[in-house]
Amino acid sequence: MRGRFAPSPSGRMHLGNVYSALLSYLSAKKGGGEWILRIEDLDRQRCKKEYSAQLLEDLLWLGLKWDNFSEASGGLSGEFYQSNRDSFYINAFDLLCEKGLVYDCFCSRADLFSASAPHASDGSPVYSGKCRNLSESEKSLLYNKRLPAKRIIVEEKSCSFSDGHYGNQVCQLSRDLGDFVIRRSDGNFSYQLAVVVDDALMGVDQVVRGRDLISSTFNQLYLYEKLDFHQLPQFFHLPLLLSADGRRLSKRDKDTDMGFLRENFSGEQLIGKILFLCGCIEKEESLSLEEALSVFDWEKIKKDDVFCSTL
Template sequence: MTFTTRFAPSPTGPLHLGHAYSAILAHDMARAAGGRFLLRMEDTDLQRSKPEWDAQIIDDLTWLGLTWDGAVLRQSEQLSSYDFALRALADLNLLYPCSCSRSQIQAALAAPQEGVTHEVYPGLCKHRPMASRQDGDALRLHLDRALALFDGAYPQFTETGPRHAGSHRIDPEQAMARIGDVVLSRKGEDIVAYFLASALDDVAQGITHVIRGEDLFDFTAIQVILMALLDLPIPIYHHHRLIRDDNGKRLAKRDDARAIAKYRAEGASPAEIRTMVGL
């Protein structure tokens, strides 16, 4: 199978040095293997995704000297392609409606758990059947039921990244404690959310190696679970180091001071960007 990877940003802000590192690494690994590198815009957040950011991302990547194979895939242009997965999970009784606001979730949470990278949903709506779904409700994965379907034979995946290299079998207790019942379809939009859309597109595009930041390592468990439930092939994962600021904090889109466009405006070259990120 042809080595195939991708860079899949959300067009909700400028690319920064961390994005540059991830995109260049994925591109260079694909080219070194004689494989394919794809570009995908994960723009299912229709409110925050903007065409001007989409255009800026393409311009920045082109300036960096990256080339991709085939047309850019935009999730917003194929929203109906994800419906089959939600129907299949609903048929397995693995979804439930949720009307909770962020403030309700935060109020119900205990003190943050060490190592948890996002707010683990406290299960306020977990008792609700699908028949109770109302307009505006999100759909969440009932993780307990999903894990029970494996009857102890939990799926596994291969990791080649520097910190987690090896074969990993899903740990159900860790998945429950660190990730929980994630949203698979967002409130009021019937649009599939990141965890599911990204996993489905990786399969549909024939991605053999998912190359992304180590901050997403924990979430790989949910995507592997979803792919296994849907009887889909599981790619190899490579979670790379993060590019951090002077205080050791990982970069985010709000870090405009490290935006690629800013360095370009100041006269930096693509080669200098590679040096800045340790390539």
């Protein structure tokens, strides 16, 4: 088994990020597997090197040492940064183009949200397919106004998977997903494409992450199929940690970021707090990683989202 934690270094980690990191680590190690770290820094504008360095240091402070740790590079070698992996994404993108599955989309964000198409469960619009059948002359005119994003054609069929925590999940691809972007108009590859390529090539066969990404799993399974990756990971989704007023935790919430947490808790206190919040222990207490492994159990983890009103 090989699990992974794949954070985006767009700010300092918060409690929700650490929660996902810890539970993905425990799940992999409980099964006798490896746990690797990958930095998802595709967005060059928002992701900063200083955030990446801080992220590595915060994980090590908590005791979460990844199996692809590299002494020579100070913790993580370059091939585990997405910003260094464009050649792999280009190969995958070219394969999809060769299969006739990719087309130019000139729609703006405003165009997408003004369309009459239904909306996905995460609030994003399901693309109407407006640009799928543009003629060459129509595309030529639109090129003079803006550069296109690249979308993949999604078939009209059902997709399902069995989530390790929430059970069977079903989606009608064209109705619920629509054609989705695999390369942005600025040339950067999408999260959906990059995460599939990386997980497949890195041998990741267990993915543990927040339940807000359940719908993304269908995009990714579709790409696994079209890229001829036959080894699919097992997906486990976690209940979200919410603030007292019901908001998802954010890197803007300084009272839950790692700076605050490290000032107010030891690593063992924080591990115990997370295992208590998710339901693995009945009362809050300090736990070592070894103790956390002994009590970690998917059967105990809550399915409803968790309010962490006080820290």
